[in-house]
Amino acid sequence: MMVHLSIMPIGNDSHLSEAVAKAVKVIHDSGLDYRLTPMGTLILGDWQEVMPVIKKCHDTVRTEHERVITQIKIDDAKDGETSFDRKVRSVEQKAGIEFKK
Amino acid sequence: MMVHLSIMPIGNDSHLSEAVAKAVKVIHDSGLDYRLTPMGTLILGDWQEVMPVIKKCHDTVRTEHERVITQIKIDDAKDGETSFDRKVRSVEQKAGIEFKK
Amino acid sequence: MMVHLSIMPIGNDSHLSEAVAKAVKVIHDSGLDYRLTPMGTLILGDWQEVMPVIKKCHDTVRTEHERVITQIKIDDAKDGETSFDRKVRSVEQKAGIEFKK
Amino acid sequence: MMVHLSIMPIGNDSHLSEAVAKAVKVIHDSGLDYRLTPMGTLILGDWQEVMPVIKKCHDTVRTEHERVITQIKIDDAKDGETSFDRKVRSVEQKAGIEFKK
Numbered sequence: 001m002m003v004h005l006s007i008m009p010i011g012n013d014s015h016l017s018e019a020v021a022k023a024v025k026v027i028h029d030s031g032l033d034y035r036l037t038p039m040g041t042l043i044l045g046d047w048q049e050v051m052p053v054i055k056k057c058h059d060t061v062r063t064e065h066e067r068v069i070t071q072i073k074i075d076d077a078k079d080g081e082t083s084f085d086r087k088v089r090s091v092e093q094k095a096g097i098e099f100k101k
Numbered sequence: 102m103m104v105h106l107s108i109m110p111i112g113n114d115s116h117l118s119e120a121v122a123k124a125v126k127v128i129h130d131s132g133l134d135y136r137l138t139p140m141g142t143l144i145l146g147d148w149q150e151v152m153p154v155i156k157k158c159h160d161t162v163r164t165e166h167e168r169v170i171t172q173i174k175i176d177d178a179k180d181g182e183t184s185f186d187r188k189v190r191s192v193e194q195k196a197g198i199e200f201k202k
Numbered sequence: 203m204m205v206h207l208s209i210m211p212i213g214n215d216s217h218l219s220e221a222v223a224k225a226v227k228v229i230h231d232s233g234l235d236y237r238l239t240p241m242g243t244l245i246l247g248d249w250q251e252v253m254p255v256i257k258k259c260h261d262t263v264r265t266e267h268e269r270v271i272t273q274i275k276i277d278d279a280k281d282g283e284t285s286f287d288r289k290v291r292s293v294e295q296k297a298g299i300e301f302k303k
Numbered sequence: 304m305m306v307h308l309s310i311m312p313i314g315n316d317s318h319l320s321e322a323v324a325k326a327v328k329v330i331h332d333s334g335l336d337y338r339l340t341p342m343g344t345l346i347l348g349d350w351q352e353v354m355p356v357i358k359k360c361h362d363t364v365r366t367e368h369e370r371v372i373t374q375i376k377i378d379d380a381k382d383g384e385t386s387f388d389r390k391v392r393s394v395e396q397k398a399g400i401e402f403k404k
Contacts, residue, residue: 001114010178010218017393020394032338037345037387037391038305038387038390039376040340058148066179067176067178068176070177072174073171074169075168076159077111077167081341085341087320091323092324103241109313118289122235122244122297125294126299139244139289140204140206140244140277143239174241191238192222192238195222196223196224196230198227214309231375244346253358268378273376274374275372275374276372277372278361278365278371278373280369
C-alpha cells in the first residue's frame with residue numbers, strides 16, 4: 001500500500017520543519033521506500049511494516065510537543081503500487097502533458 | 102488521543118454505507134468509545150488500542166473491494182480529550198452560540 | 203454537497219478553540235445548515251454558497267495567526283445529502299447498532 | 304499559499320487516473336505553478352487564483368461521475384512558500400539526509 005503521512009506539532013512556533021525532519025529521519029532509517037513532498041511524506045509497504053514506523057515518528061514529535069496532529073492516508077489496492085513515479089507518469093500521459101520540474 | 106477515521110472503498114457503486122457499516126460494526130464490537138458523524142467515525146483511545154481496531158476495519162472493507170482509501174487523523178494532546186462533547190461545547194461557548202440540532 | 207471543514211492556526215498555544223470559535227461564528231451567521239463535531243464542522247450547501255463562507259472563516263483566523271492550515275473535504279453526489287442525520291442513521295441501521303450518545 | 308488537491312470519483316472502476324488526468328489538464332492550462340505527486344497535486348497561488356481552478360477541476364470530474372470526493376488542504380503562511388523544492392530541501396537538510404529519487 002501507498003501511505004501519505006503528515007505530522008504537525010501544535011503549540012510552538014510556526015516553523016515546523018525541525019519536527020518534521022526528525023520524523024523523516026525515522027522513516028529514512030527504517031529502510032522503507034519513501035518520498036518527501038512539500039506537504040507530506042509518501043511511504044510504500046505493508047501495514048505491519050509502515051504503521052510501527054509511523055508510530056515511532058508520531059512519538060518522536062509528541063515527546064517534544066504538547067500536542068501533535070498526525071494524518072495518515074492509506075491507498076491500498078489489489079494491484080498495489082510499487083512505484084511512486086509510475087503513478088505520476090500514468091496521469092501525465094493521460095493528461096497529455098509533461099511533468100513540470 | 103482522539104482519532105477521526107474515514108474508510109472509502111473505490112471501484113464499486115457509489116453507495117458506500119454498507120461497507121462503512123461493516124467497519125462501524127467492528128468499532129462497536131471493540132468496546133472503544135466512539136461517535137459516528139456524517140463524514141467519519143471518531144474513536145477515543147491509545148495508539149495500541151485504536152490502531153488494531155482500525156486495521157481490522159480496513160481489512161474488513163479491503164476483503165470485499167479491489168481498492169480502499171483509509172484516512173486516519175490523530176489528535177494527540179498531553180491533556181488529551183476524554184470526551185467528545187466537551188470539545189464541541191468549548192467551541193460553542195466561545196462562539197456564543199447554541200448547538201444547532 | 204456536504205463539506206467537512208477544519209481550520210488550524212499554527213504557531214501559537216495549543217488551545218485552538220478560540221480561533222475555531224471565531225470561524226464557527228462566521229458559519230453560524232451565514233445562515234447555512236451546519237453541524238459542529240469534535241474534529242471539524244460540517245456544512246451543507248452549493249459550492250457558491252459554501253466557499254465564500256469558508257474563505258471568510260480562513261481569513262478571520264489568518265488575520266490573527268502567522269500561519270493557518272485549512273482542510274476542506276467535499277462530498278458531492280448527484281443524489282446529494284440534504285440531512286446530516288440521515289447519513290448517520292443509514293450506517294447505524296446497516297450495522298445493526300444504535301447510536302451511542 | 305500552497306494547496307494540496309485530491310479529487311476522487313466514486314462509483315466507477317478502481318482506476319482513477321483518467322478522471323484525475325482531466326483535472327490535472329485543467330490545472331496545467333490555468334498557468335498556475337503546480338506539481339504532481341503520487342497522491343495529489345500541489346498548487347501555488349492566492350485563494351482567488353487557486354479556488355476557481357479547483358472548482359473547474361471538481362466540476363469536470365463531477366460531470367462524468369455520480370459522486371466526487373474533493374479534498375483541499377491549504378497551507379497559508381505570512382512568509383508564504385513560493386517554491387515547492389525549498390520546503391523539501393529544508394526538511395532534508397535538517398534531517399541530514401539526501402533526497403531519495
